[in-house]
Amino acid sequence: DTEVTQTPKHLVMGMTNKKSLKCEQHMGHRAMYWYKQKAKKPPELMFVYSYEKLSINESVPSRFSPECPNSSLLNLHLHALQPEDSALYLCASSRGIRETQYFGPGTRLLVL
Amino acid sequence: AQSVSQHNHHVILSEAASLELGCNYSYGGTVNLFWYVQYPGQHLQLLLKYFSGDPLVKGIKGFEAEFIKSKFSFNLRKPSVQWSDTAEYFCAVNAWSGGSNYKLTFGKGTLLTVNP
Numbered sequence: 566d567t568e569v570t571q572t573p574k575h576l577v578m579g580m581t582n583k584k585s586l587k588c589e590q591h592m593g594h595r596a597m598y599w600y601k602q603k604a605k606k607p608p609e610l611m612f613v614y615s616y617e618k619l620s621i622n623e624s625v626p627s628r629f630s631p632e633c634p635n636s637s638l639l640n641l642h643l644h645a646l647q648p649e650d651s652a653l654y655l656c657a658s659s660r661g662i663r664e665t666q667y668f669g670p671g672t673r674l675l676v677l
Numbered sequence: 678a679q680s681v682s683q684h685n686h687h688v689i690l691s692e693a694a695s696l697e698l699g700c701n702y703s704y705g706g707t708v709n710l711f712w713y714v715q716y717p718g719q720h721l722q723l724l725l726k727y728f729s730g731d732p733l734v735k736g737i738k739g740f741e742a743e744f745i746k747s748k749f750s751f752n753l754r755k756p757s758v759q760w761s762d763t764a765e766y767f768c769a770v771n772a773w774s775g776g777s778n779y780k781l782t783f784g785k786g787t788l789l790t791v792n793p
Contacts, residue, residue, distance in 0.1 A: 598781075607767055607783035608721070621778050655721065662779045663709060663771060668721040 568592075569669035571656050577675045580646060586672045588639040588656030596662045597639040599631060600655040602671070608655055614639060615662050646676045679704035679772045683784035690758050691792050698753040698787050700768030709771040710751040711781075712742055716764045724766070727751065738762070760793045 569590045578584050588597065596615045600608035613621035614633040628650075630642040639656055653673050657666040684699035702708065712724040725736025732744040742753045751768060767786045774780035 605786075605788075607786050610780060610782075613778070613780075621774075621780065662777075665709075665711070665723060665726055666771075666781055667723070668713075670720040 569656055569658055569667055571654075571669040571672050573672055574670065575673050575675075577677065578643065578646065579677055580648070582646075583642070583644045585643065586641040586654055586656075586674075588641075588658075588669055589637055590658040590667075591637055592658065592660075592667070593636075594658035594660050594667075595636060596659045596664070596666075597633060598657040598659075598666060599629075599639070599641050600657065600668075602653040602655055604652075608668075612641075613662065620662070643674075646674075648676050650674065651676045678774070679708070679770055679780070679782050681768055681770050681782050681784035683766075683768055683787050685787045686785070687788045687790070689790045689792065692760055693757050694791075696753070696755040696758050696762075696789070698766055698768075698789070700751045700753065700784060702749050702751070702768075702770045702782075704749075704770060704772045706773055710742075710744060711769040711771070712736065712740070712751075712753050713767045713769060713783075714764045715767065715786075721767070724753070758789070758791050760791045762789060763791045764789060 572587045599611040602608045611625045612631045617633045632640040653671040655671045656669040659666045680703045682701045710727040713721045727744045735741045768784040771781045
């Protein structure tokens with residue numbers, strides 16, 4: 566089983582809203598990731614968690630705040646986003662940071 | 678920092694034609710290499726991967742790729758494509774990025790359109 570689940574599938578929010586994206590895996594993976602994918606572009610890495618600790622932040626604006634409550638869950642808290650933040654947000658997980666990453670279906674975010 | 682180049686932005690083929698998609702990377706150390714596919718409206722799926730050993734790797738749905746270390750290449754091939762292979766294909770490289778960190782870097786992707 567290589568399933569990564571993400572909720573919600575779609576999200577529309579205003580620039581003053583606060584919302585959260587959720588990601589879950591039950592494969593016992595110890596590394597989890599957030600990526601941002603704009604239309605017709607490759608995924609761009611945002612954050613990496615390894616053993617529930619943030620190990621990489623790719624200079625992401627503070628309006629994106631990741632959280633890893635336990636080894637199976639990864640959240641992305643959103644606040645005061647801009648319209649240019651509209652994109653597909655992908656979660657991935659892997660056994661370790663050098664291993665194969667498995668991707669979830671993504672949350673399609675629209676910021677109005 | 679590593680980079681990944683995919684030579685073809687959009688490839689259009691007829692069914693039963695052979696496919697080769699080019700991928701080159703720039704990184705001097707040890708890398709793990711991947712091809713992912715994104716079918717219309719679906720999430721990224723792993724096609725195949727290379728970590729070590731036989732440089733010719735086979736993946737799902739009849740795809741294969743060859744790692745040529747001297748050329749820093751990892752080209753994807755399929756002898757006979759089907760309409761259902763229409764998708765975006767991403768080459769990706771996982772390499773050391775400093776400290777104890779590794780980073781997966783994607784190429785810009787190749788859109789494959791297979792006409793019936």
